[in-house]
Amino acid sequence: MRYLTAGESHGPALTAVIEGIPANLPLAPDLINGELARRQMGYGRGGRMLIEKDQVEILSGIRNGSTLGSPITLQIRNRDWINWEKIMSPLSGAEIEIKKITRPRPGHADLSGSIKYQQGDMRNILERSSARETAARVAVGAIAKGLLREIGVFVWGHVVALGNVQTGKTIPDGEPSEFFNQVEKSPVRCGDPETSHKMMFAIDQAKATGDTLGGIFEIMIAGIPIGLGSHVHWDRKLDGRLACALMSIQGIKGVEIGLGFQSARLPGSQVHDEIGYSQAKGLYRMTNRAGGIEGGMSNGEPIVLRGAMKPIPTLIKPLNTVDMENKCPVQAQVERSDVCAVPAASVIGEAVTAWEIAQLVLEKFGGDTMAELKERMEEYRKYVKQV
Ligand code: EPS
Numbered sequence: 248m249r250y251l252t253a254g255e256s257h258g259p260a261l262t263a264v265i266e267g268i269p270a271n272l273p274l275a276p277d278l279i280n281g282e283l284a285r286r287q288m289g290y291g292r293g294g295r296m297l298i299e300k301d302q303v304e305i306l307s308g309i310r311n312g313s314t315l316g317s318p319i320t321l322q323i324r325n326r327d328w329i330n331w332e333k334i335m336s337p338l339s340g341a342e343i344e345i346k347k348i349t350r351p352r353p354g355h356a357d358l359s360g361s362i363k364y365q366q367g368d369m370r371n372i373l374e375r376s377s378a379r380e381t382a383a384r385v386a387v388g389a390i391a392k393g394l395l396r397e398i399g400v401f402v403w404g405h406v407v408a409l410g411n412v413q414t415g416k417t418i419p420d421g422e423p424s425e426f427f428n429q430v431e432k433s434p435v436r437c438g439d440p441e442t443s444h445k446m447m448f449a450i451d452q453a454k455a456t457g458d459t460l461g462g463i464f465e466i467m468i469a470g471i472p473i474g475l476g477s478h479v480h481w482d483r484k485l486d487g488r489l490a491c492a493l494m495s496i497q498g499i500k501g502v503e504i505g506l507g508f509q510s511a512r513l514p515g516s517q518v519h520d521e522i523g524y525s526q527a528k529g530l531y532r533m534t535n536r537a538g539g540i541e542g543g544m545s546n547g548e549p550i551v552l553r554g555a556m557k558p559i560p561t562l563i564k565p566l567n568t569v570d571m572e573n574k575c576p577v578q579a580q581v582e583r584s585d586v587c588a589v590p591a592a593s594v595i596g597e598a599v600t601a602w603e604i605a606q607l608v609l610e611k612f613g614g615d616t617m618a619e620l621k622e623r624m625e626e627y628r629k630y631v632k633q634v
Pocket of ligand 1: 256293294295296299376378379382561582583584585
């Protein structure tokens, strides 16, 4: 399985082409639109989210509500395009004078990108480095989530920290869906209502001072059988693949799995998960500090990952920079932007990890159709149970 996305933030549309989804996966546009709407929500977003109402158009690969096995093309139009048609025109000699962006924002792709691609106008970099691109990845991830649901795998995300406000509430063992119902109700996607309010207040404060806020989100993936990924080669390791997926989201600066960095500070006896066996459960772990991954493979426990997002680099009270026209000190470009996008990042985290898991499932079990995939997984699950 593979996919590509294309599109500029203020261009006509975002597009994704996906290859390798098995045939006969039921897929309604509403399933994708629901995920797109979740990504757009979140306290702390800027004016752009009032303009956009992301809706997917399916251009290929799905017929009568079901996948065909052929490449799937998804398109999400940018409603803001009508305000940018001239500035973003693909034609040369647009009649309006285009104001070049020459004051790179510290923390953004502006400076390195403009040097690397020899662009005098940094808009030619920021349009593609913008996190608008993640709308396409969430649409792709919605399909992966749909596939995983069919085989009993569920992916959830929530916010655990925003600036220096942290929630002490962790995902409960067993049935986490009630906890995640609470998360869906929170404007900052936090499972604890009291902390949600504190987080919203922190966003208000950052906004009032022209600043931005980062945070940490957590992803949980349940229902994965033992043995996804592999210990035998570096690029087949499940943890490596998931970390890469999360790190590829705009603004992510760190990834943890299970105890993560904390495991480096604790003795082995407080890090590793002891193994038990019962008739009812089969083999199981007494704790899940490894976050469901050992030796680059799933160990049957839920996978738990965290992503740390830096504060958005477009500040209303801008940082110091250099004007690339004359190398004089100036203040960075101020573009309309969000104050905080961590709640959205948790939805994007679900999407990119769901894609990676779906890909690994197909690598292990193969199948041109959903029926084949389900049958092979069922057989394997039976085998694991009787070990
Ligand atoms: C972004 C800047 C803002 C965000 C955008 C990401 O866009 P604009 O410059 O048009 O106001 O709103 O995010 C989205 C458009 C989105 O759909 O998430 C950036 O610089 O990364």
